[in-house]
Amino acid sequence: MSSVEERGEVGVAATPGSSSGGLGVVAVGAALEAVVGGPSMLEEVSIRRGEGLGPESDPDEPPPKKRMRLPEGESGKLEERLYSVLCCTVCLDLPKASVYQCTNGHLMCAGCFIHLLADSRLKEEQATCPNCRCEISKSLCCRNLAVEKAVSELPTDCPFCLKQFPRSSLERHQREECQDRVTQCKYKRIGCPWKGPFHELPAHEEECCHPTKTGTELMGILGEMDQSHRRELTLYNSIFSLLCYEKIGFTGRLEVQFRPYRTDDFITRLYYETPRFTVLNQTWVLKARVNDSERNPNLSCKRTLSFQLILKSKVNSAIECSFLLLKGPYDDVRIKPVIHHHAFSNDTNETDYVPLPITDSVECNKLLAAKNINLRLFIFQIQK
Template identity: 90%
Template sequence: MSSLEERDVGVAAAPGSSSAGLGVGAVGAAVEAVAGVAAMQEEVGIRREGPEPDPDEPPKKRVKMPEGESGKLEERLYSVLCCTVCLDLPKASVYQCTNGHLMCAGCFIHLLADSRLKEEQATCPNCRCEISKNLCCRNLAVEKAVSELPTECTFCLKQFPRSSLERHQKEECQDRVTQCKYKRIGCPWQGPFHELPAHESECSHPTKTGTELMGILGEMDQNHRRDMQLYNSIFSLLCYEKIGFTEVQFRPYRTDDFITRLYYETPRFTVLNQTWVLKARVNDSERNPNLSCKRTLSFQLILKSKVNSALECSFLLLKGPYDDVRIKPVIHHHSFSNDANETDYVPLPISDSVECNKLLAAKNINLRLFIFQVQK
């Protein structure tokens, strides 16, 4: 075959390899293009009659991948697309520093929270350039590429694209963990989905006596009543005559001690014709909260006005209108007076340390405060 014919083969093969990757995103197309070039090189190499390569051919056609390397393409992509902090493939959003180093959302937020605790500028762990929510942006191409890479199902151990894994594990996998439909009357069984029909046909709970079922349902009702008690309390507070609420913004400050500690404080605000301030602290003013994996925030409400008589109030904090932090409301009570104008520090009811890192990573913490004055 002449050199011209070899180039024709390459030109004819290239469109097929590139068009196959257009449906999986920019990076996915690049992955398939690499595999297509390797296959094309192998085919052209077999048809060549002479050992001398054509000097006019593009360099990529002359370079042949070593045998067996194409099967490790996914592993090579894993090392390229993984987070520079936890060295794992990102599960959600992917951020990059100004030099292009990748960080998963969890590690990015954790780095910003650590910098807040240590009063330092957050930096990329790879190149040490400054990072912040304004300087870093999401890498959508990497997010799409990662979603197309295969991963193993936790239950059946089969390979699936990451983008379809969640639906497979929740709805399709025959080995996914499921519960008996008689769980509502106390059946504790759980096991693989494919064993569910056999269990339900032999489950003993439908044949229990009414007395046994009443005992089980009584325990379930008790748990439900505990959940409803909070909401009923909030509804009762909404009937009070004097109700006030406002958006509050916690700003970070440092103590003047030898070992400074991070704390938060809001500007003075007015609710119910009184002046108030909110303060918050990290891990109950632990000496080095940046060394702890578990992080919490606690707050106190302070009355700055002078009052003629005791002011008995109930109050609670909720998330702000534009925040995504999860807060489970808790109602607190205090009788304010000139001698007792501060509440004790109470925990901010966030679900876990991940939510706390979200708040610490933000420049300011925005929440909504409700105060209900108890009428005597």
């Protein structure tokens, strides 16, 4: 399998088989953010992580404090007692976003709930409440709005200045008002690495050496920015040129649904396989695997998905295709577009496993927790 870029035809492609192939676009996104200075996908991701939806934490944020339940009979302040009543029964943290409950009322924060569902899918078991072992699922569990609202009214410490605020206003305080919040120098775009508390920012910017950079130095920095900008532009341009091809097919109403399978030799590796589907008058199957078939993906916090496209029909001559996976209808997963290329023949009817370029493990768990992973596959046949 060769990538489109290697063939020197169109656009940017991930190098097949390299695990970082699809992630290259993330770097482009970061660089683009530096160019436009506006909020990007990355920023959204870190904000969502800040809401406690996943196991990963933002490097700029202090590690979350684990609140242990108070021992029976010990009477702390009312707030302290409420913490232990309203906390997630799995991670013992106070939920920062949605709160779910099992049919017996045990509370779970959204991150833990999604993680439990994803784990059960990996183990091919019914997910259960860790407290009472009753079955949990998206349809069996409901949100608990009263708890969500109560939690948002509880006072909490700002991790930067350590003053107390209601949870509902903490985010704004941390983002806009806190004098101790971590900030970056306004000359970050031209290479200043300074990071520090907001109240030290004016003094730093006063003496920052980066605005006195020479034109030559600035040209170098601008060149790098242009380059990453151009890479992204090339990707989108190549998608547009693919859209001009004569033979284009995509999965429409037939959504790509993954189902867990075990391998033939009873090894516990899991992979997902779609039902056969027809695109461009050929029959195809898409396979996907978790953490590249690591033995126990449920033991690892980091989750990745990679996929393989297989041509099931017999063909008279090789079909050269570019293909592209995007999110499916009614799905809100974030997938970065990466164009892959493969010449399918009866001997080479399978592509290598290539990374599904989802933004992070949180997104990956969201996919695994869902019954079906709705993706949309585009296949562009290259005419000789």
